[in-house]
Structure formats: structure tokens, C-alpha cells
Amino acid sequence: MEDSLNIKQIWDLLKKNKWVIAISMCLCAVLMSGYLYFFSTPIYQSETQVLINQSVPQNTIVQSQDVQANLQLINTYTSIITSPRILSQVSDKMNDTYSVKELEQMITVNTTSDSQVIKINVESSNASDAVKIANETVRVFSKDIPKIMKIDNIYVLSKASLDADAAPVKPHKGLMIAVATLLGFILGIVIMFVRDLFDRSIKTAEDVEETLGLPVLAMISEIKDEDLERESGRRRKKRKG
Secondary structure, eight states, X not given: OHHHHHHHHHHHHHHHTHHHHHHHHHHHHHHHHHHHHHTOOOBEEEEEEEEEEOOOOTTOXXXXXXXXXXXXXXXXXXXXXXXXXXXXXXXXXTTTSSOHHHHHHHEEEEEOTTOOEEEEEEEESSHHHHHHHHXXXXXXXXXXXXHHHOOOEEEEEEOOOOOTXXXXXXXXXXXXXXXXXXXXXXXXXXXXXXXXXXXXOOOSHHHHXXXXXXXXXXXXXXXXXXXXXXXXXXXHHHHHO
């Protein structure tokens, strides 16, 4: 019984504070939308793919150990790509617009399991710069890696290109607005409970007994205007009859 009463009280609170919750949700969604559309910086992404393989003399059978060795070297290649030796040359080519540290934060090197393909992703607030940095990183890496690792089988599978209708990958506006709306709902619920916590008005017979310490002898129900009009009409009919 107590659980049912608590659930009913919560439901009544929700109905009573529905506009508070709705306004809180709308306000948070509007504030997030304003931030995303007027203050946030869109981030664009470009990607290029490189295949790296060690040279194999003709008429030589490629052993599984050789393939496995190449796969193990992939981690080494990814570290070299983001090393100061490579990125400093990329920075020079970009007219020092970005420092080596900034380029390191912008570039992400990914590999897939059991694959010798390396994916280089670049994120930048400038779509054109993202493409230039990705392609320049691959160019410098392809030029220097034979000197570092004695490898000359490097193939660029795909170059980064600039699309006229390139869309930013960050921020995820729809997701962030949805999260803001959810936070607005939670904020509205918190406001609802805080208001109820500090509300000292008497609403039920139990409140009277708890506040005054006196038993309730009788209760007068709320009389609505339409009830009064209906009762008055009924009495007039009786008099006429």
C-alpha cells in the first residue's frame, strides 16, 4: 500500500510539474543548439591508406613467418608516422601553420587485424588542411621509410581528397542535442523534488495530522463552479415541479 501511495505521489508530482520539466528540456536543448551552431568549431576528417610490404626476391616463396613479421612491424610504422622526424617535415611544408605537437594530436594511425594496410586519419577545423596534411604525411613517410627500415615496397592505396560537400565529423549535433534534452529532463525532475521538499503547504489530511498533531474529524471536498451550477439547476427544477 505504501509503495502504491509513493508511486501515486510521484505521478501527481510529475503532472503538477510537467511544464517545469518541459521548459527545462526545451531550454537545455536550445542552449546546446545555440552553442553548437554559433560557438563550436566543426572538425573535418580526411583519410589516406598505405600498404607496406618488404621486398621479396623473384622466385622466392613467401613464408607465413615473413607475413607475420610484416604484421608485427606495422606498430613500428605507426610510431614512425607520428614521429618528429616525419611531422617536422610536414610542418615545414604547411609553412609552420601547425607545430609538431599539434600535428601529432591531429593525426591518428589505424590498422586492421591481420592486415598490412595502414590508415592515416587527420582531423582539422579546416577541411583543406586536413587533406593536405594527410597526403603530405604519406609523401614524407614514403620518402623516409626506405632509409629508416630498408623497405621500398610502399603503395599508396588511396589519397585524401577534398569533397565540395564535405560534412564535419565533429561535433555530433544530433547526439549532443539529444543528450542535452535528456539532461534537461533530469534537471526538471531534480527541480520538481526540490520544490516538493521545501513545500510546507498542507495538502492532505495526513499533512494536517503530522503538522498540528490533531485528528481530522471531517473534510470538505473542493466544489467546482460547474457543480454549483448543476446543483442550482436541479433545485430550480424541483421548485417548478
